[in-house]
Amino acid sequence: MARHLNTIPGRLVLMLLLIHALLMPPLFYVISSTVERTMKDSFVDNVRNLAQIFVDRFERLGPDAAEQRIVAFLDSAILSGQGRYAAIDIGGRTLASSVMSDQDTGLFREDFAFGEHDDNVYYLSLPVSGLTAPAVLKLGYDESPIHEDFSAVRRTLIYVLTAYLLLTLFVAGLMSSTIVRPLRWLQKESRAISSGDVDRELKPDSRLEEISALADDLETMRRNLVGINERLKKEIAEREQAEAERLQLEQQVHHHQRLRSLGTLAGGVAHEFNNVLLPMVLYLELALEDLPADSPVAENLLRVQDLANRAKGLSQQILTFSRHDSDARLVETDLAPVVEEAVTMIRALQSATVDLRAEINAGCSPVKCIPEQIKQLLVNLCNNASRALAENTGHISVSLDEVEASEQLASKYPQLAARSYVVIEVRDTGGGMDAETMERIFEPFFTTQEVGKGTGLGLSVVHGIVKRHQGEIVVESESGKGTSFRIFLPSAGRDEQTG
Amino acid sequence: MAKILIVDDEEDVRISLKQVLERAGHEVSVAKSGTEGLEMMKQEAADLVITDVIMPGIDGIATARQIREKYRNTRIIVMSGGGKTAPEPYEPDAIKTRSYLASASGAGADSTLTKPFDRNEILRMVQKLLDEP
Numbered sequence: 001m002a003r004h005l006n007t008i009p010g011r012l013v014l015m016l017l018l019i020h021a022l023l024m025p026p027l028f029y030v031i032s033s034t035v036e037r038t039m040k041d042s043f044v045d046n047v048r049n050l051a052q053i054f055v056d057r058f059e060r061l062g063p064d065a066a067e068q069r070i071v072a073f074l075d076s077a078i079l080s081g082q083g084r085y086a087a088i089d090i091g092g093r094t095l096a097s098s099v100m101s102d103q104d105t106g107l108f109r110e111d112f113a114f115g116e117h118d119d120n121v122y123y124l125s126l127p128v129s130g131l132t133a134p135a136v137l138k139l140g141y142d143e144s145p146i147h148e149d150f151s152a153v154r155r156t157l158i159y160v161l162t163a164y165l166l167l168t169l170f171v172a173g174l175m176s177s178t179i180v181r182p183l184r185w186l187q188k189e190s191r192a193i194s195s196g197d198v199d200r201e202l203k204p205d206s207r208l209e210e211i212s213a214l215a216d217d218l219e220t221m222r223r224n225l226v227g228i229n230e231r232l233k234k235e236i237a238e239r240e241q242a243e244a245e246r247l248q249l250e251q252q253v254h255h256h257q258r259l260r261s262l263g264t265l266a267g268g269v270a271h272e273f274n275n276v277l278l279p280m281v282l283y284l285e286l287a288l289e290d291l292p293a294d295s296p297v298a299e300n301l302l303r304v305q306d307l308a309n310r311a312k313g314l315s316q317q318i319l320t321f322s323r324h325d326s327d328a329r330l331v332e333t334d335l336a337p338v339v340e341e342a343v344t345m346i347r348a349l350q351s352a353t354v355d356l357r358a359e360i361n362a363g364c365s366p367v368k369c370i371p372e373q374i375k376q377l378l379v380n381l382c383n384n385a386s387r388a389l390a391e392n393t394g395h396i397s398v399s400l401d402e403v404e405a406s407e408q409l410a411s412k413y414p415q416l417a418a419r420s421y422v423v424i425e426v427r428d429t430g431g432g433m434d435a436e437t438m439e440r441i442f443e444p445f446f447t448t449q450e451v452g453k454g455t456g457l458g459l460s461v462v463h464g465i466v467k468r469h470q471g472e473i474v475v476e477s478e479s480g481k482g483t484s485f486r487i488f489l490p491s492a493g494r495d496e497q498t499g
Numbered sequence: 500m501a502k503i504l505i506v507d508d509e510e511d512v513r514i515s516l517k518q519v520l521e522r523a524g525h526e527v528s529v530a531k532s533g534t535e536g537l538e539m540m541k542q543e544a545a546d547l548v549i550t551d552v553i554m555p556g557i558d559g560i561a562t563a564r565q566i567r568e569k570y571r572n573t574r575i576i577v578m579s580g581g582g583k584t585a586p587e588p589y590e591p592d593a594i595k596t597r598s599y600l601a602s603a604s605g606a607g608a609d610s611t612l613t614k615p616f617d618r619n620e621i622l623r624m625v626q627k628l629l630d631e632p
Contacts, residue, residue, distance in 0.1 A: 271553075271580035279511035281618075286515070286522070286618075289522075
């Protein structure tokens with residue numbers, strides 16, 4: 001209840017009820033008493049006029065009037081309407097009407113105002129002259145019709161006032177709803193806005209000036225909020241992106257530095273090994289020459305020679321990783337035939353169960369490269385991919401395409417310049433790798449294979465080759481979904497023309 | 500039949516290479532350093548010098564340059580383990596770093612070899628250089 005009183009309609013109704021409670025009783029009293037007084041006055045006037053007519057008629061009868069005639073006059077006073085009592089005192093003798101309901105002349109008590117006595121009859125007396133002796137006419141008229149009229153008037157008054165009160169309340173209700181409805185609407189919309197649905201326009205269906213002013217202000221506030229919100233969102237997104245870029249760049253620098261120092265280290269080791277390997281290879285050849293072909297020693301020495309050759313291969317791979325300035329010169333080459341050739345070679349080398357798909361765009365710009373190294377790179381990546389597939393029934397796809405590194409791409413991969421690249425992609429649907437593995441894949445001798453399988457140099461060599469070509473590698477991997485290596489090589493064609 | 504000088508700080512490189520070349524019929528002398536090699540050249544100029552790059556004292560590039568200046572007809576082969584370059588500090592990803600090969604060619608070397616190589620490779624190269632006019 002108290003809750004309802006704290007609403008606009010509640011307050012309005014309460015206020016009206018209070019006002020009416022204060023105003024209505026005096027109003028009722030004033031109206032009803034005025035009407036009553038008027039009615040009483042007119043009753044008394046009428047009765048007195050009527051009585052005067054009878055007085056006149058008695059006077060006109062003259063002194064010789066028969067008693068019978070007098071009684072007939074008195075009877076007509078009763079019979080003509082509301083008369084209750086009619087009698088005349090003539091010189092001490094009383095003549096009463098014969099048709100009075102009560103013949104007791106002792107009932108007469110003169111009223112000087114309406115309802116002076118509660119006998120419900122208005123009694124009055126008037127002197128009559130011109131008869132045989134001085135006479136007094138006494139008449140009594142029924143008061144009750146007037147009392148009934150009073151009640152009717154009061155009832156009507158109560159009806160009218162009640163109807164008026166109800167009408168007032170109804171109108172107040174209507175009025176308050178024109179205020180409350182748009183307010184409720186505004187409240188609902190504001191609530192929706194505050195819960196995040198900020199795109200609602202606040203435009204209530206109301207012509208009330210205060211409401212529309214409030215709505216306008218709220219709408220302005222909403223627009224400002226939307227603006228602030230959007231600006232904040234944008235700022236946050238920008239900061240997040242900047243932070244992500246910075247982090248990525250930092251990681252790249254870190255990664256790069258690690259690979260660099262590893263390269264220096266590995267290069268130094270390979271160098272020392274090569275100085276050991278050279279005399280080993282030469283001594284072996286000399287020794288083998290000195291032995292007869294069927295010597296059992298020769299057999300073992302040939303095995304040592306194989307091992308030396310393997311060591312030589314390893315050290316060359318390490319050097320490819322660590323030394324990006326190899327002897328061979330970069331030659332402007334169309335990669336499509338190079339990639340095709342490599343794919344054919346890889347298909348021949350790999351087991352028939354591996355599904356290797358190639359998608360080569362023959363229209364790519366040429367790239368300054370060492371074709372043999374590009375082939376090596378593809379072989380290494382495909383080897384890796386097929387190992388990732390293991391027993392899975394997935395596939396490897398090799399693609400060659402040219403892309404214009406947009407700002408978007410460059411912002412995702414800050415190592416890329418905004419220029420045109422020829423992209424070689426090797427993608428597998430294998431098991432993918434976790435972030436920790438991904439961080440280390442290019443390190444020499446890092447391998448996820450069992451000891452003895454794989455040298456851990458394949459991707460180091462890929463890295464070396466890509467660096468040698470001033471390219472970039474983008475690796476993306478999802479555990480369980482596969483891995484994609486994208487090699488971005490700067491395309492030669494366009495640059496040559498502009499530069 | 501030619502006079503060949505081998506300059507390398509690794510004893511086994513010197514010995515093995517000497518044997519290989521002698522068996523091919525060449526007259527071979529060896530030096531442990533660039534300085535020693537240059538001394539020996541003063542006494543008797545070789546037809547062909549095979550020098551390592553990274554050596555204590557005068558490195559192979561400087562040795563090659565001096566020999567080229569003084570002995571116009573001497574053929575020079577520069578060989579290296581390939582892991583380091585001279586004279587610039589080694590930088591793995593700086594493509595502009597001139598490789599030892601480029602440095603050697605600049606210093607006047609006729610050819611270069613990356614260690615390890617086998618007997619045929621060195622003999623073929625030696626023969627080719629000696630046969631050239």
